[in-house]
Amino acid sequence: MKRSHFLKLTTAAAAGGLVLPQFGCSTRKSTAIASETRAARTNWAGNYVYRADTLGTPATVADLQALLRDGGRKKALGSRHCFNDIADSPDVQISTRGLDQVIELDEVESLLTVGAGARYGDFSVMLHERGFAVHNLASLPHITVAGACATGTHGSGVTNGNLATSVLSLELVKPDGTLVRLDRDHPNFPAVAVGLGAFGIITSLTLELQPTFDVRQDIYLDLPNARLDADFDAIMSSGYSVSLFTDYRGDTISEVWVKRRTDEEADDLPAEWYGARAATEEMHPIAGLDPVNTTAQLGVPGPWYDRLPHFRMGFTPSAGKELQSEFFVARTDAVAALRALRGLSERIAPLLLVSEVRTIKADEFWMSPAYQRDSVALHFTWKQDEEAVRALLPAIESALAPFDVRPHWGKVFTVEADTLRQRYPKFDDFVALARRYDPAGAFRNDYLDRTVYGV
């Protein structure tokens, strides 16, 4: 590889201006087992207080290896954006904050290697400035790459796989402290890349890039349900990324967010579209909230990183004080599943801030909710009343059971391993492989015991 085409970005390089200061990488030097107070260590939404007594903060891979060789129960902690106990440990959580460097940008091969703790927002601006993009983003850029991939995190788009589909290789520290590399063609890769934190702690990931692109975002209001049901595939395919926002009440979908690549289809859409009308002012997905934190709309083109997420880096995404659940069904079952949810609208609406509907292309990750199934994700942003939400979820999960529904691993759900096993063809293979990587159960926690190991 020619050196002139190969950029190594370290923390020092980032400080030199390649990454905007607010997205800058860590400059922490020390490794430590730090003790934060329990009250301080909650997930992002604040609905879950981690039980782990201590928090390890390795600054290097060698530090991380040493921490793992100490033995005991350990768990990687990313940016804490899951709504359940998936990132908790009975003993020690290991933060990946210190492993957030942008390690290499290979401009010839269009590859980016980042530390596991890097957040998408940490490198997106730099990538765009150097002419590159990742294929898709979640609704927020605040999440770590490793944490997002571990749970099958996704954006939207009928041609877009989840975020892990851009991972070409990864490096992982196993429970005994050994560092292994897995490339995409390794037989264990489809298990480990969406690995739910069960195999070890990922230290870096190499992502495939594409040339940078601009996106325009247009919002439509009050799409009639009847038109949606009749033209679901056409509507969801009308942009590179399309999201519907609804509360399942009434006869219309309140907002449709259509994100189109300007290099593919830049024309204005009509003011009336599938019976919906174009918004004439910027909107927040949650009715009544100020759109100040959302990415620019009204057809104004902008770089992919500032249009594909709904929320801008540096601002509170979504509502803040909330819970989330999300359920995946085959795209061919989308209309029937939406009808089933409309039947529960009177129970759903009082607890709901908003529901979002997105599409995800099928993939091959054993525990991905889109495993071998072009999917629709039915997402719920709930008011933060966990008791009431948990009381309602079984009704939603039952209504969607005929569609072999799979829940988002990082959000709130109630089904457990016995049910999930029937919905993932490679479930038992995943469990067997996780036991092989982690025979002493160093990475096991209540979540994995309940939802995967089934104990």
Ligand SMILES: Cc1cc2nc3c(=O)[nH]c(=O)nc-3n(C[C@H](O)[C@H](O)[C@H](O)COP(=O)(O)OP(=O)(O)OC[C@H]3O[C@@H](n4cnc5c(N)ncnc54)[C@H](O)[C@@H]3O)c2cc1C
């Ligand atoms: C406001 C908001 C919006 C969201 N929007 C979306 C969305 O658009 N689409 C979507 O799919 N999800 C969305 N989510 C969910 C979110 O993307 C996932 O919960 C994601 O896993 C969070 O990443 P994290 O870095 O915070 O992971 P954490 O919550 O810190 O950890 C998640 C899991 O990953 C494991 N993990 C983390 N780092 C590593 C590592 N280095 N090695 C091994 N395992 C690791 C942890 O052990 C844990 O099991 C949203 C969440 C919030 C709060």
